[in-house]
Each structure stands twice: as structure tokens, then as C-alpha cells.
Amino acid sequence: MVVVEKLKIYLEEIKKNDKQGNKINSFLQLNPDVLEQAKAIDSKKNKGKLFGKVIGVKANINVEGMNISCASKTLEKYKAPYDATVIKKIKQEEGLILGLTNMDEFASGGSGETSAFGAVKNPKVLGLIPGGSSAGSAASVAAGFCDVALGSDTGGSIRNPASHCGVVGLKPTYSSVSRYGLIDLSMGLDQIGVLARSVGDVALFFSIIQGKDEKDAISQASEKINLKAIEKIPKAITVGVLDFKIQDKRIQKLIDEKVKQVAKTNSWKIKKIKINNIDLAVETYYPLVYVEFFSGTRRFDARRYGQKIEDVAGSEVLRRILGGSEISKAEYRGRYYHLALKAKKLIKEEFEQAFKKVDCIISPTVPKLPHKIGEKISVEDMYEYDALTAPANLAGNCAISIPCGTVDNIPVGMQIMCDKFKEQKLLQIARSFEKIFL
Ligand code: GLN
16 A cells, blocks of 8 residues: 555645644645545556656646636636646556645746735745745645645746745746646746656656647657656766846855856866846746736636636736736737747747757756745836746746755755757756755
């Protein structure tokens, strides 16, 4: 009864530390059939590739029969009628779905505070935000409530909370994983990915969920991950270190030291690399998200699902709906959305050029330390959290955040980006760092 035993330990932890009192609040719903499903998995003769893995799923990815609320009153009672493709694949390999994780409402946020069902806490430093929007996914993995969690990343929502909670988070290449069954924030940028406590687990899950899916027209086949090869330290690597000024010098110093240390051990080269238009990333990202989110939310009009979004959503969601509708009106002059698409293309092209010179580009995942839960910060400061993660979404690259140490005892993540569909190389480099950090 391997899986059942393990599940009971996780359930006990959740009972003690997630829900009771003023605790982490990482799960919104536990799978009511989880024990039965664990027993069924244990009794199988042929074990799947995910046998023994216990999984949290962000509450914007459909799991049949469960309440996919997107942490919003809008979908408070919505029950998923089907499994997203990633869930189907995980179930086929005997992964056990433990429950749905809390998140910023409709994935709109970077702190884990905008959930309609209460903020998520950072298990590593309880008074601080865990980062968002896949806040519950990162927190549940960091707190030891499950092995792995799925998240979605539109502008950093996997990497940002992974960084603040001290876990690994992979945003795969745009279109390398099916998004069928993901409730979208921004169709042109969204990507489902994985959070775990090790690069190995992230790689294992990516190898299962990657691939073309006829239900997602933009999904593409990519090189199948070779899990054994990830253990080999790649030779002749040129590490690009992103030339970008961040407010908190201590974070950059930590990253620089680690890069030097790992490059020296492996005889890799280091090269500073500049992406000229990267400072436009936040200004480019938000108009795209506002417009695409506005358009996507028109279906939440209370006729088919739940409640009318404008009647019940929180302020960040309303800001995006209002902003998106205004931008859409101004669009006949091509002032915002089309301009943003142009900037997106520029950033994408710059990255393509950069990856001809270096194998990967490394930076801090997040340019500042997490704030206190409930602390009032401006919208601009909140959006600033995305400055270094949104570029990979705009360019469509793959990127990972791995724990890199602490500043003031607060976890700091290192972001490694690689060119589109270069997950094998990305994971191999990340694993090389992890071996030295551990
Ligand atoms: N913080 C960003 C936003 O609020 C990223 C969200 C995400 O990646 N889902 O849009």
C-alpha cells in the first residue's frame, strides 16, 4: 500500500498545517475519491511512470467532477465536466490527483493575495506572500503537502511563486504542452507547467505532459525528454548572464556568485547578454493580457456558468476587464494592442539572436523580495514582480526557476531561460546547478 501510506501522511500534514486556524491555505478542494483512487493504483500490477506521485492541480485546470473555481466567486460552484489533456495524461500514468490549489483570482496576480477564498501564505516565511498566481501550487509543494503541482504561467505565475517558496518551477515553451482544459488568462501567452521540489520531478512530469494534442490546435510536438541524459552535465556551455539593473543588489549578487561557482566547476564560459527591449516587457505584457482576458471573460455572463463576473470579481480582475474594454475601444487606431504585439515580436527576435550566442540566459527570477501579506503596494510595484519572467512568455521561450539560496532568510530563485523547444538542454543545465547547490 505504498501510495495509500504516502497519501495518509500528506493528508495528515494538510489537516495540521493547511486549513486549521491561520494556516497556509494552499488547497481549495481535496479530491473526495482520493483514498479509493490510491487503493486502486496500489493494486495495479503494471506501474505507470507516475506511480507513487501525489499531485496538486491549480484550480484553473479542469479535473472532471471537481470545482474549478479559478479562486473566483464567478465559478464558485462550477464543476468540471471533463479532464484537461494534461490531467488525462497524468491519470494514464497513475499519478494521483490530491486536490485543487488556491491561486490569484483567474490567475490575475503575482502575490497569491487576490483569491476570493483568502490569501495563500508562504510556507518558508509565514508572514510573507508566496508569490503568484500559482500560489497554492508552489506553497503546497514547499510545505510538503504533495510531491508535485501543476500551475499555469502567463507572465511568470509558475516561476514567481516557485522562487519565493524555494521550489523548482518550469514554464515550458509556448505550445509544447496542450492547454486544452485550461481556463485561460491570455491565450497568446498561457502555458501549463510543473512545480516540484527537484528538477528531476519537474522533468519527469514534463516528459509526460509534453506533446501535440489534436484538441489544442496550436500545440506542437517537441523533442521527447530523455530523463537519464538530464543527469549528465553538459559540456562547452556558454552561460549568458542577463544585463539588467534590479533594485535589490543583494539578489543579483547571489545569482552572480552562484553562476561563477557553477561555471568554474564545469568549465563553462560566462558572457553578459543584453536584451535591449526587455525593459518594455511589463508595458508590453499588460495590454495584451488585459485585452485577451477581457475578451475571454465575456462568456462569464451568468447565462451558462456561475455568476456574472462583473458582479462578483475582485478589484484586480475588474481592473483588467475595464482596462481591456477601454483598450479594445481605442484599437481602431491600433494604439495599444497592436503596438504591444509589435513590441512582443521585437523582444522575441532579440531573444532568437541572443540564443545564437549563448546556450542559456540567467537572471534572478524576481527582481525583489516578497512583501508582507496585506501590505498595500501600488499596482506598478505589483506588476514590477513580472519584469524578468514576462519576457520568456512574450518570446515563447522555455524557462525554469530553481532555488538558489536566501537573502535575509527568504528564498531567492534563479531563472534559467533557453530557446524555444530546448527543454532538454534547459533541464540539464538546471540539474547541473542543482547538483552543486544541494
Ligand atoms: N503577475 C502576472 C499577472 O498578474 C502573471 C500572471 C500569470 O502568469 N498567470 O498577469
